């Protein structure tokens with residue numbers, strides 16, 4: 277059904293234009309063990325790498341002008357943002373190749389509200405489910421707004437913000453290597469500036485629906501038009517209406533797969549991150565924490581001893597997948613991939629990710645799953661990944677054709 281819808285909406289132009297669809301994993305950009313808590317460092321680094329990957333100049337580390345686009349006041353700011361409209365009008369352009377789509381997961385936003393009320397199981401006649409639907413959407417859309425702001429921002433969310441706000445923030449800034457700051461002619465030189473023309477889009481509000489949890493309708497015209505207009509759409513996993521269940525939760529991983537089927541990007545990137553949480557739940561429910569680095573897909577939950585990072589997985593024309601690298605011992609290979617899913621996760625965790633990634637790979641689109649905030653994630657976002665050498669850390673899922 278979803279595939280048919282994708283065929284119907286496919287048009288020759290957009291299929292060629294999208295370079296990358298990226299999933300900012302909820303585990304990467306939020307602190308999954310703490311309710312509604314953003315992992316600022318990880319979010320900042322993901323946004324900075326996205327800018328680098330989009331940058332037309334490729335001048336890594338060299339100062340460049342960045343136009344901050346978050347012109348709202350944040351709570352606690354003492355001054356209005358100063359917008360140098362004349363200077364901005366004179367800018368030649370953004371210097372960015374903006375043909376990216378960002379989809380983010382919910383992490384510690386949304387999953388909690390959804391699992392507590394059972395939104396993923398449906399039944400809107402129940403007051404609890406109805407309230408949970410509203411609560412889930414409030415939570416996940418507030419995360420979406422923070423991510424859009426982080427991508428667009430000039431000087432928000434910084435350690436120096438109070439100081440800069442006191443002198444009046446400026447919207448045009450000079451980008452410096454991370455960790456430096458300075459005064460420049462048209463504003464404050466600043467290291468956390470992305471200036472990505474990002475626009476938030478909620479699947480629920482765009483009319484996306486499911487039938488028995490499977491995508492049933494998905495209006496993507498707004499997404500395609502926004503791409504053509506030079507914006508970077510930022511979607512998210514959402515609570516949606518379901519034709520049979522009344523409502524459910526639509527995962528960002530499913531959204532990515534659908535968009536990939538429709539728009540044929542050159543490659544798809546899933547950014548995952550530490551910490552990996554064994555025995556999940558929020559602090560009060562969590563009996564056992566175990567942190568470990570997660571660089572991609574492992575042959576078993578990465579918290580288990582001797583878990584092996586799977587570097588290359590091939591998917592054949594029938595959708596069957598096999599581990600190509602490393603060559604595992606017979607015993608391990610028989611077991612395939614073992615996955616643990618957090619108890620509060622309403623969308624299937626890593627299992628959903630791998631299944632959806634395999635569907636994408638079957639189309640001939642390479643999928644890179646790697647740890648956010650590393651050289652490996654930057655290379656993945658630039659599409660610069662090879663499994664011929666061992667120097668890229670992550671999992672590539674590709675077609676065997």
Ligand SMILES: Nc1ncnc2c1ncn2[C@@H]1O[C@H](COP(=O)(O)OP(=O)(O)OP(=O)(O)O)[C@@H](O)[C@H]1O
Pocket residue numbers: 300301302303304380381382383384528547548549551552553570572573574575576577578613614615616617623624625626629
């Ligand atoms: N075999 C496995 N290989 C890799 N990760 C695994 C495996 N089994 C379980 N995991 C867990 O899956 C987690 C990633 O899945 P999760 O769904 O939390 O990611 P996410 O997409 O970032 O989250 P969200 O759904 O909130 O966006 C890892 O942190 C890891 O602990």
Ligand SMILES: C=C(C)CCOP(=O)(O)O
Pocket residue numbers: 302380381382383385386387388390412416512513514515525526527528529622623
């Ligand atoms: C509202 C919710 C819980 C969205 C879930 O999306 P995901 O984290 O991408 O699986």
